[in-house]
Amino acid sequence: MKNVLVxxxxSGIGLNYVKKNLNKDYNFFLIGRNFTDLKNYIKNKKIKSKIKFINFDFKKKIGLxxxxxxxxxxxIVLSAGIAKYNLIKDFNENIFDEVININLIQTSKFVGFLVKKNKINEYASIVVISSISGCKMAFKLNYAYSISKAGLKAxxxxxxCELASKYIRVNSVAPGMxxxxxxxxxxxxxYFTKIDKTKYLLGKRYAKVKEISDVINFLLSKNSSFITGQTIIVDGGFTLTK
Ligand SMILES: NC(=O)c1ccc[n+]([C@@H]2O[C@H](COP(=O)([O-])OP(=O)(O)OC[C@H]3O[C@@H](n4cnc5c(N)ncnc54)[C@H](OP(=O)(O)O)[C@@H]3O)[C@@H](O)[C@H]2O)c1
Incomplete structure (x- = not known):
């Protein structure tokens, strides 16, 4: 039985990862604010996993x-994140603080507490959802968002580096749209909707959530046992075109 925190x-990537793995022998600890979709989804289903729903707003201090x-x-799958767009010429301190706070500060503090409180087993695997924005390329309008994702790479x-002595691996997935x-x-x-979809070389389309979940599963599993500190780009070839 694996203990799995998400x-x-x-919603979105995190929710799809959970749905894809409900038939595994997992003890899920799911964090979010609104579990309606997932609760409806599992209502009449026979699932193998056990689920604990934890309502927590990442705007609160992680110490709480x-x-x-x-x-x-x-x-551990860290998928909580927000995207808010504006040009630097319209710089807005509230948007900047909110995006950096949820995507970077709270996510990295959360792992800090998990380590400090000895909540991660030896040989565990951690996957963070990053983005091509900030770790591979730059987009206008994405000032706060790309800074937050660049920070996640660090x-x-x-x-x-620090957790390798316990064989704990830490990697990230960087999707395009x-x-x-x-x-x-x-x-x-x-702006982002208008980006030419033919740049997504594989199929001229955005990624499906399943295509991100498959990579998360790979990075969590023993199939990636010698991979750590890496970011895997999942963008259908988009970043090859710029
Ligand atoms: N979709 C894309 O094109 C794309 C591309 C690259 C990277 N990403 C990254 O992938 C990750 C997941 O995005 P998504 O597309 O799945 O977005 P989504 O469908 O909007 O889901 C975002 C998730 O983050 C949680 N969240 C946001 N603010 C929160 C808060 N204050 N407290 C607790 N939970 C909070 C939401 O929980 P509640 O709904 O319960 O509040 C939700 O489960 C993000 O880190 C995003 O930056 C997405």
Whole structure:
């Protein structure tokens, strides 16, 4: 039985990862604010996994999270994140603080507490959801977002160095655009919607959530036992075109 913690487990990439793995012998500890979709999804299903829903808003201080609720973990998926766009000429301190706080500060503090409180088993694997924005290329409008994701790269590499003595691996997945609710808010006129889809060389389309979950599963599993501190880009070849 694996103890698996997922942040951002209520929507998009995190939710799909959970759905894909409900038939495994997992003890899930899912963090989010609104579990309606997942609860509806599992209502009449026979699932093998056990699930503990943990309602926690990442706007709160991480020190308020009750770490006693969770056992020592084998797999950790950090998918909680937000995207808010504006040009630097319209710099907005509230947007900047919110994006950096949720995506980078709270996520890295959370892992800090997990390590300090001895909540990660030897041979565990941690996967962070990053983005091509910030770790591979730059986009306008993405000032705070790309800074947050660039910071996650440093987090992954530093953790990988420090936790390797316990054979704990830490990696990230950097998607291009993925079909999730995060992008549904964008209108047809938005800069990101207007980016030429033919740049997504494989299929001229955004990634499906399953295509991200498959890489998360790979990085968590023993199939990637000698990979740590790395970022795997999953963008259908998009970054090859710029
Ligand atoms: N979709 C893309 O195109 C894309 C591309 C590259 C990278 N990513 C990254 O992938 C990750 C997941 O994104 P997604 O596309 O799956 O987005 P999503 O569908 O909007 O899901 C975001 C998740 O983050 C959680 N979250 C956000 N703010 C939170 C808060 N204050 N407290 C607790 N949880 C919070 C949400 O939980 P609640 O709904 O319960 O609040 C939700 O589960 C993010 O880190 C994002 O930056 C996405």
């Amino acid at each position: 942040t951002g487990a209520t 999270f009750n770490f006693n609720k969770i056992p020592k973990l084998d797999y 987090m992954v590499e530093t953790l990988a 993925v079909e999730t609710p995060l992008n549904k808010k964008l209108s047809n006129d938005d």
